[in-house]
Amino acid sequence: MQNAQLVGLSRQVALGRELDVVANNIANLNTTGFKADGSLFEEYLASAARADQSHARVSFVRDRGTWHDMSSGPLEKTGNPLDVAVDGSGFLVVQTPRGERYTRNGALQINATGQLVTSDGDQVLGDSGPITFQPTDNQISISRDGTISVREGTSKVDSARGVLKLVSFSSAQQLQKDGSSTFATSADAQPQPDKKSTLVQGAIEKSNVRGVVEMSRMIEITRSYTEIAALLKQQDDQSQSAISKLAEVPN
């Protein structure tokens, strides 16, 4: 009798978690380089209470994990020379106080000492360390392979300032989100130099959250939540009537 309610509860807890994931996706609908998350559920089979009831095993729902939707977001053209979007599965490498992190957010800035940094002020790494611009540099151009060249002062020839480092992961699913639009590695996801992805200057990658999909997931969540609640209520009614019927003591 109690099982039905506990099964319903397991589903409701899982649905609550799923709504948290959907809410985070929708909150980041306009976050540059954001990757949407999805939820994974699995069945958990409880062993039967009695050996002769092997057919009547109870299955609970358990949320097993969240996965990252690593598909590319749409490119928005901004015309800003310091905006780069990664075309492909590569990531930019950022030196944060917590260690190296990986990001698809290419809205870059220059700091007071001329270094190329993210909006957080963390250095963006090139093939040979941070990229530094000289005070007289102008007309920054970033080629498809990440080579950064500038015109120094009134010079008519390009001078190189470094090559942006691009890495990719054989199993990007293993990356862990670390906030601030960055990803951290885990034991199974080690960065490999990425030669396939290219960079697009003057554009940024928008969030890959699809509003319609998230809204329909949300409707599904609230509907199933209500359905489960109705089921729980039914169970409750049943046990209540059982109690009142069975407890009737004939006079």
Next chain:
Amino acid sequence: MRALHTAATGMQAQELNVQVISNNIANMRTTGYKRQRAEFQDLLYEHVSRIGTQTSSQGNILPVGIDLGSGVKTVGTPRLMTQGTLSATGGTLDVAIRGDGFFKVQLPDGTYAYTRDGSFQMDAQGRIVTAQGNVVQPAITIPQNATGLTINSQGQVSVTPQGTTTPTVLGQLTLTRFVNQAGLLAVGDNNFLETPASGAPQDGLPSTDGAGDLQQGNLEQANVEAVSEMTDLIAAQRAYEMNGKVITAADQMLSTTSNLMR
């Protein structure tokens, strides 16, 4: 229910986004205005079950973990310092900068501010001043009854005194560059102030050391693009609405739960 708070951060972020967009649109016709963009990042994650943890003594590891995000934060509203289009006005004291650099002006309190707005005027003493009356540095005084004021692309200001036919050079306008232009502090009146993030100002001559050249008789328009602002506004409004729906959904689920109890 965490979803309530997560959606609230989303609504706050989109509200700020609309604020930035509306300021851009309001300044569409402001000379030398540089548009801003709201930059967002995702907030911290709660790692309910961490990726890569061992699930058995045989070395099986979790291929996916449970990461619950807590919403979005605004990380900054950087200014996009791209060149605005030049529009010809014919005014002799209208000067546009084509390229990097700012005019240096002295504020009433003696400190310096930097501006891209080259719609200059002359004050009672004949000095070149901005529309607010701040003196453009270095101060250049134009003598009375001088004619044929020209400002060439290198910033030399010259006039033809009455009774002569050869122009004389009165002075030289300078331009100031910053390593990180986006790090300047906007203080209104089209003025920017130096900050620790912008780097030290580097005074130089127009057309040298990476500074732009000057165009007399032109003004630099705002670099706001109406189309992209409108699409950004639509996206921001829709995102705001969707976050509102999440709050409604979370509320419904909570009320469903509370209705279980009679």
